[in-house]
Amino acid sequence: MSIQRLSWDESFRFTGEDSWGNEIQIDAEEGSGRGAKPADLLPIALAACTAYDIVNILRKQRQDLQGLDAEIESIQQAEAPWTFTRVKVSYVARGRVELRKAQKALALSESKYCSISATLRPVVEMEFSITVA
Numbered sequence: 001m002s003i004q005r006l007s008w009d010e011s012f013r014f015t016g017e018d019s020w021g022n023e024i025q026i027d028a029e030e031g032s033g034r035g036a037k038p039a040d041l042l043p044i045a046l047a048a049c050t051a052y053d054i055v056n057i058l059r060k061q062r063q064d065l066q067g068l069d070a071e072i073e074s075i076q077q078a079e080a081p082w083t084f085t086r087v088k089v090s091y092v093a094r095g096r097v098e099l100r101k102a103q104k105a106l107a108l109s110e111s112k113y114c115s116i117s118a119t120l121r122p123v124v125e126m127e128f129s130i131t132v133a
Contacts, residue, residue, distance in 0.1 A: 039082065043074040047089045049116040050128065053109030058097060061105075066095030084124045091130040099132045106130045 002019035006026075009015055013035055016024040027035030036044075047070040058065045068091060075086040093102050110117050110128050120126060 039076065039084075040074075042084065043072045043087050043089075046087055046114070046116045046120065046126070047072050049114040050089065050106065050109040051091070053113045054091065054093070054102070054105045054130070057105035057108060058093070058101065061101055063098065063101055064096035065093060068093050084120075086125040086127070087120070088127040089129075091128075093130060093132045095132075097132050099130075102130045102132055 004019055005017040007015050007017075011032075012027060012029040013032070014026040014028075016026055018024065024041075025035035026038055026041070027033075028038055051068055051070060055065060055068060070092075071090045073086075073088040073090075074084060076082040076084050091102075091106065106128055110126070117126065
């Protein structure tokens with residue numbers, strides 16, 4: 001079990017705390033620029049979860065991974081409760097990495113290891129891709 005915390009600061013700003021004690025600034029007030037939009041945290045968490053696995057797997061395979069970036073596109077319904085309908089994550093791995101191994105690492109993460117992917121799979125269309133630069 002892990003425990004996270006959330007405290008209301010002011011207006012629509014909150015401070016979250018992860019299970020390791022790290023703070024996350026969250027702000028639901030459009031245009032304030034003082035924290036992450038709550039709905040953006042879900043797609044970012046999905047990308048981070050799968051990225052962790054990709055890095056871990058490629059390191060174990062002794063690939064010379066020098067960097068990993070992701071672009072995330074998410075679509076939500078236009079009406080409340082603005083349910084996520086689709087999330088697309090496109091990764092770019094940098095370094096001397098075999099594309100086939102990067103693709104396999106991503107597939108393993110998405111289908112087997114990432115808890116967020118497993119949770120969303122029944123209700124959200126997800127698409128993943130990876131290229132090597």
